[in-house]
Amino acid sequence: MRIMHVVLTPRHSGAEMLAATLAEVHMTAQVGVAGVMGINPCELAFRPVWSKLEEKGVWCASPARLLGRLGRLRYIRATLRDFRPDVIVAHSVIPAAYARVAIKLTASAIPVVTVMHAATNDDYAGGLLRLSERILKRDAAAVVTVTETAANNYRLRCGAPRRLLTIPNGTELDRFAFDEHARDRLRAEFKIDDDVTVVLQVGRLSPVKNQAASVLALKDMLRTGQSAELWLAGLTEDPSYSDALKRLVEQHHLAGKVRFLGSRPDVAALLSAADVYVMPSEREAHSVAMIEALASGVPIVASTIPVFEFATRFAGVVTVDPASHRDYAASIIELLTKAKIRHQRDLSAYSIARVAERYAALFGDVTSREGVA
Template sequence: MLAATLAEVHTTAKVGVAGVIGINPCEVAFRPVWTKLQETGVWCASPARLLGRVERLRFIRASLRDFRPDVIVAHSVIPAAYARVATKLTVAAIPVVTVMHAATNDDYAGGLLRLSERILKRDAAAVVTVTDTAAHNYRLRCGMPRRLLTIPNGTELERFAFDENARRRLRAEFEVDDSVSVVLQVGRLSPAKNQAASVLALKDMLHAGQSAELWLAGLTEDASYGDMLKRLVAQHRLSGNVRFLGSRPDVAALLGAADVYVMPSEREAHSVAMIEALASGVPIVASTIRVFEFATRFSGVATVDPASHRDYAAAITEVLAQGRIRHRRDLSAYSIAHVAERYAALFGDVTLRSRLDAGTALEGGK
């Protein structure tokens, strides 16, 4: 989503013409985003079917010939490896910027990936991390690249501003009374997102006499985990209090309709979902992982170890009593416009350096 939003912003702002190449077919849940990109004027390409490794290289190389970019931004380690190998097979030298997004903030923990990065590192014009922790881990695993910088993620803040009318409409659509506290969690159904902890916390809240619902929004990444969650809900007789919403295009409306937002994640990179929740003014309860420390600077945010579902439920109850934050949290550092400006400046730097290097090489050839 960050890559898609940046492409849209850069194209709309006429910073340049952006293109997005998917190395896998576009998933159904992502199709509306893909369509919007194309309507905005973003050049898009993705294969019609899953490709093997060699086929992927051929597809990327053909796409690069069609689009002819001045710089390639490879989001995550696998696309970065493919992009740098593909550029070696093209006539023109195209600078590659690698952006790392691993939820562990340790993208090259695996030995094979680490070896490939050490081999290909010199072909990266720059490496971007979304947290300082990820930057530290990259240096530890792979040494220092040509350029390393941290650019935190961002989002369209205004889109998530609280709207009372939208809140009432959605709660009426879901037939949720004002007396019911809605606990919202957004994220793919995966063990890393730890929705099971939210289910158990809801159980404790209901046993304490509170009237509450848990809304789980997000596509199912791990089918076995999704099935386990549904069994857990049934086991504790919570079927009338837990809604599995699937992938939703209206996250802003969901945040407005919710009374508290929860993120009991076991790991995250630099969560765009957290920034969206902060922008909405909803009270937040998150896990105590390091990446959420930035959010604790804002009012209405609590962190707790969700391993104790009783402590987790107590934290949710406490922020519910505080109510929605009515003043605007200052999130200007995480606006997509600010983030896009930083990326645009980086693209200008690496393309200029590429041209200077090419000029030096030609001069040396003479």
């Protein structure tokens, strides 16, 4: 079986990392030949991931420059012609629309599986997107959501597709297990003493990720006499928000206490180096970043949004409303007073191997239904 994953921009973000990981796992398990196509150019910080995929035999392609709508369609058609997939997996709404239009233009019978990733769990809340999906939904062999809430919202917005199922996200659990050597190496690189608490947040710089709450919580932690730093790792999705965060840091005299790390390929090492992980998000889907943090065993403070309820079943996880930065800071301090320990958590349900098996079964089913060899 030849499996082509289509993403909008190859970058360090949940949908793109899931596509890359599934492609690698399916190649390694000899489920089939896997490829990943970006509609936009690959971001510089993501190129090490791209190179690793290619070393594993994954077929990778993205244009050298940004393309217009017609250019995107031509590029997708040419790439599909070169790769000759048996199934296309389109991650998120824009790749899903482009992939299905490209297939219609070539009068091809290649099945398209759409995977929904929006943090709102309501991918088609917008009127134009909803209209396009109602037109194109019959061209999707299946629609996959990462939460049941997203599945219910899809039915509400767009009606019933040919097939709708929920497959929660997963990750490479062993990759994110605590590594003491990585911890020592990274803290030495950043010149962090053992008595300094490292608070880590991973996620694109965007209001929905709410990094501002973490900055204010750090201010309150320092006022109580804590020795701490905040590390913010993630690509800049919203430059104006990034600028506002830096102004907030300056306003509260936190220069030297907040590090903007940008997009990082070494999230596993960052998690090992951290003493507490925070996720004050206003919205999330089934967060891959949360699963990675759980796998590392690090203590976690997250917002009280429904999608994080699953995480509270595990040791060392608390939720708090980050709107009160004092309560948020107090929750972090309370976790740390119980000692900087790593927690053992059974995350087998979120193993990427298990997730990949479910996707492989779906691909086999849709290709057999469409009569693809």
